[in-house]
Amino acid sequence: MDLSIPWKNTERTFIIAEIGQNHQGDINIAKQLIKAAKEFGADCAKFQKTNLQEKFNIAALKRPYPSIHSFGKTYGEHKARLEFTENNFKDLQNYAREIGILFTASAMDSKSLSFLVELDVPFIKIGSGDANNFSLIEKAAETNIPLIISTGMQSFATVKEIYHIVSKYHKNFALLHCISAYPAPLEDINLNVINLFKSEFPDITIGYSGHELGTHISTAAVALGCKIIERHLTLDKKQKGSDHACSLEPEELQELVSNIRTLEIAMGKPTKAMRFSEELCYEKLGKSLVYAKPLKEGYKLGFNDLITKVAEPKGIDGSEIRKIVGKILAKDVLEDESVLKEHLL
Structure with a gap:
């Protein structure tokens, strides 16, 4: 049987x-x-x-x-x-x-x-x-x-x-x-x-x-x-x-x-993550970190130095702000410039 x-x-x-x-x-x-x-x-x-x-x-x-x-x-x-x-x-x-x-x-x-x-x-x-x-x-x-x-x-x-x-x-x-x-x-x-x-x-x-x-x-x-x-x-x-x-x-x-x-x-499944179908929307509207003001090489970033905006080019995601605070700048940056990994030590 x-x-x-x-x-x-x-x-x-x-x-x-x-x-x-x-x-x-x-x-x-x-x-x-x-x-x-x-x-x-x-x-x-x-x-x-x-x-x-x-x-x-x-x-x-x-x-x-x-x-x-x-x-x-x-x-x-x-x-x-x-x-x-x-x-x-x-x-x-x-x-x-x-x-x-x-x-x-x-x-x-x-x-x-x-x-x-x-x-x-x-x-x-x-x-x-x-x-x-x-x-x-x-x-x-x-x-x-x-x-x-x-x-x-x-x-x-x-x-x-x-x-x-x-x-x-x-x-x-x-x-x-x-x-x-x-x-x-x-x-x-x-x-x-x-x-x-x-x-x-x-x-x-x-x-x-x-x-x-x-x-x-x-x-x-x-x-x-x-x-x-x-x-x-x-x-x-x-x-x-x-x-x-x-x-x-x-x-x-x-x-x-x-x-x-x-x-x-x-x-679906109980997994929360950005789906493939959302990537186009993220590229268009997903917000990144930008600098709130001009900053010099060697500066240690604080919360008030960062703003979350829709930015070009796409920078570090806004959700990463706590990981970025305390990082040291590897170069001079401009106000409203996207925060990129290569900017940071």
């Missing part, structure tokens, strides 16, 4: 297109979504794998589900209509491999976790709905497969418990800040939680799973240091299903990826 971690050892943000169940239970739509994820710049196409009897109790499956988004009379019938078989998943994995995009899924229960392990996916996602399912999280951690865990609907105490459970086995996991509302109201997103996670969990990767409308909030999460971004993908926001409204259509995914890649270039 390849235990390499897709989001590590790279400067690029790892972008997940969460297809989830936006495929409407149609394998061909699922493949169209995988293709769109690949064509518009995502690194991974992700689905959801559920064993209904493992995830839901009997009463939950029998509950009437009269929603406009329903694919069945009961919630169980609805979920069954949207659930792919194991063979379907193998087919989708093969298709993703053929077109060159990573494929994985959220494990919604223990049996689905075991299946995804057998499928040899590059990582396993634990969704927000299972972030308090410590038994499932521990079983997932025991596999030593890299994990991405969303933290919607959870307290910070629960998030810390997730961290401690997985850390007993490895540090090949990421925590995603997430608000489980579809769409998420801006006032509830609290991107500053990303800074909290980075401070509390400095030895793992922090990311963001967004359910807000648009792309700018997810781009901002990258500016705050997120190395993983997950967004739902749909072919049409008007399709039946509760996730479509907060999903990105392919062109929006392309916009998000483009904005993130542009931001990554602009973020």
